[in-house]
Amino acid sequence: MQQHAIPVITIDGPTASGKGTVAHRVADELGFHFLDSGALYRLTALSALRRHTDLADEHALAKVAEHLPCSFIDGHAMLGEENVSQAIRQEEVGNLASKIAALPAVRQALYALQLSFRKTPGLVADGRDMGTVIFPHATLKIFLTASAEARAERRYKQLIEKGFSASMEDLLADLQARDARDSQRAIAPLKPAEDAHVIDTSHLTANEAIFEVLRLYARIKHSA
Ligand code: DC
16 A cells, blocks of 8 residues: 555644543554654653753754664563653653754654654554644544643643642643643644644543544545
């Protein structure tokens, strides 16, 4: 099958909108491959921190992204031989990922890598610019959103369940700062593609959101 004929479902949205869970489950249900594009920015950030790359040097950061020795094995993010799934979820890494994601050279360096995930029988791509920049001709584009309060509450529950302490006020402020940075940057800002289906998950369970995405995809497939 020609690459452009392989189905792609893009799922974009702000942090803690539930898109990771929804995208994963939709990929599982359909037997599709999965691209967690945020993980690529996080892997770049982690790699730059470990190599003591000058964080003010866009060109050097782009080189790190371009030569990222990354792979995904059984859902684990690998840097070389090391499983860094936990390490890339650290707050410091997430914050740096959000900063370097605003650099055009870094985004360009990760472009071809993201396209390479499009393989038969199909791909579910999770991110911020999957439907607007990376896969503008995707079969189905979803933009998942939820109020900042609903997202902060979800994050709060996740942290408490994992035994961490957390403050709702700090979480809300952090989410809002990250949203502002992701949506106001000049390049590939977080925004729904014009032809995206916007789903507000504030009052939906994960299962309801997954069902809605699968329903939309089935409708497209049947009309094709
Ligand atoms: O989805 P995430 O929180 O793992 O993403 C980490 C950072 O990477 C996030 O702050 C925004 C950035 N990102 C991006 O700019 N474009 C993407 N397609 C995915 C993530």
